[in-house]
Amino acid sequence: MSKVAITKCDSYDQNEVDRAVQQSLELIGGLANIVKPGNKVLLKVNALMGSSPEAAVTTHPSLVTAVIKEVKKCGGIALVGDSPGNASANVRKTMVDTGFKKAADEAGGEVVYFQEAEIFDLLSPSHNKKIKTLRIASKVLDADVIINLPKLKTHNYTLFTGAIKNMFGAVPGFEKAHFHIRAPRPHEFAESLVDILELTKPHLNIMDAVMGMEGHGPTGGSPRKLGIIMASTDPVAMDAVGGHLIGYEPSQIDTTVIANRRGLGESCLDKITIFGTSMEEIKVSDWKLSTDVNRLTRWIPGFMYDLVRPLARQARIDPYIIQDKCTKCLVCVKGCPAKTINYDKERKIVEIDLKDCINCFCCHELCEYKAIKLKRSWLARKLGIGVPGEDE
Numbered sequence: 001m002s003k004v005a006i007t008k009c010d011s012y013d014q015n016e017v018d019r020a021v022q023q024s025l026e027l028i029g030g031l032a033n034i035v036k037p038g039n040k041v042l043l044k045v046n047a048l049m050g051s052s053p054e055a056a057v058t059t060h061p062s063l064v065t066a067v068i069k070e071v072k073k074c075g076g077i078a079l080v081g082d083s084p085g086n087a088s089a090n091v092r093k094t095m096v097d098t099g100f101k102k103a104a105d106e107a108g109g110e111v112v113y114f115q116e117a118e119i120f121d122l123l124s125p126s127h128n129k130k131i132k133t134l135r136i137a138s139k140v141l142d143a144d145v146i147i148n149l150p151k152l153k154t155h156n157y158t159l160f161t162g163a164i165k166n167m168f169g170a171v172p173g174f175e176k177a178h179f180h181i182r183a184p185r186p187h188e189f190a191e192s193l194v195d196i197l198e199l200t201k202p203h204l205n206i207m208d209a210v211m212g213m214e215g216h217g218p219t220g221g222s223p224r225k226l227g228i229i230m231a232s233t234d235p236v237a238m239d240a241v242g243g244h245l246i247g248y249e250p251s252q253i254d255t256t257v258i259a260n261r262r263g264l265g266e267s268c269l270d271k272i273t274i275f276g277t278s279m280e281e282i283k284v285s286d287w288k289l290s291t292d293v294n295r296l297t298r299w300i301p302g303f304m305y306d307l308v309r310p311l312a313r314q315a316r317i318d319p320y321i322i323q324d325k326c327t328k329c330l331v332c333v334k335g336c337p338a339k340t341i342n343y344d345k346e347r348k349i350v351e352i353d354l355k356d357c358i359n360c361f362c363c364h365e366l367c368e369y370k371a372i373k374l375k376r377s378w379l380a381r382k383l384g385i386g387v388p389g390e391d392e
């Protein structure tokens, strides 16, 4: 039986977070069962971009501080790392802006930079034909223990991001964008996310759900309080519970379904034991969720997909650029897997050529200036696909 601890945590006050983390760990049997003296312990944070902790895009640094303290109590060596999707950004600056560097320095941990060490090509454990090898940072593979520290958020493309999706950061920088080209449908992409989970196998997951994100996650949504920290050795159970608390059933989230099917964890809520606060006490009914933009096509077999694609694309969601907000940083140009965003040097504007767009929303996710919005087609709005709010 998988266990998930849910502990109330009212704010990011350090004492409050320390208490909630300690309590969560005690509820699942204690950290000393996992971390042994001398172990190199990687705290895999969500450092998606260099935004302030208040934006609720990244794991809050107070959680990192609390977990470093617990690792040190067990005699472990705490390393803090991630590889943001935007590899051209200054990753060192990202770790400063998110508060991770300060948290690590002050609590006695060390920040590690995945891109600056060796990268290994590993075979897909599921023999995935779309993405046969996966590039994984040695900093992840070298750790004796991985503690996964995801942030609970909605996600425009995968609907939900939690423990499973957070391990995508083991793939360095822009390498991630290639996944969308090779596995362009969300459930194909999810198979590879689960491959990464299987290759990295975090020993423990502690989710920051004090402030989560609703709406256009993982970067363009709104912070919203859920007021809890969760802990579990089972990332699938953690995502099943986390998703349920904001209104998704486990069967709606591809990564949860696939990981369970492959025996990597429990997705059935009836088979998950909750310790601490009950789900009923926390569950919210009006979290602003993303609906599956590809739900019209997901069950169509690959050989028929190209035939129906033009029709399905009538219910599309397209990115567009608000030129007044665009700083011409060109991150979206470099990060677009379909190479369909261009900088017109003469007119000095960045433009999206939608005819080649694969609707992966990487650009929306990568733009730190919120200059890229998502517009739903008339049919998508009629069918209730996507998230309202950025249509004008």
Ligand code: SF4
Residues within 6 Å of the ligand: 321, 325, 326, 327, 328, 329, 330, 331, 332, 333, 350, 366, 367, 368, 369, 370, 371, 372
């Ligand atoms: S749209 Fe955003 S990411 Fe793209 S160039 Fe402009 S500011 Fe940079």
Ligand code: SF4
Residues within 6 Å of the ligand: 319, 335, 336, 337, 338, 339, 340, 341, 352, 356, 357, 358, 359, 360, 361, 362, 363, 364
């Ligand atoms: S324009 Fe944006 S949504 Fe379209 S393929 Fe490029 S990154 Fe993906």
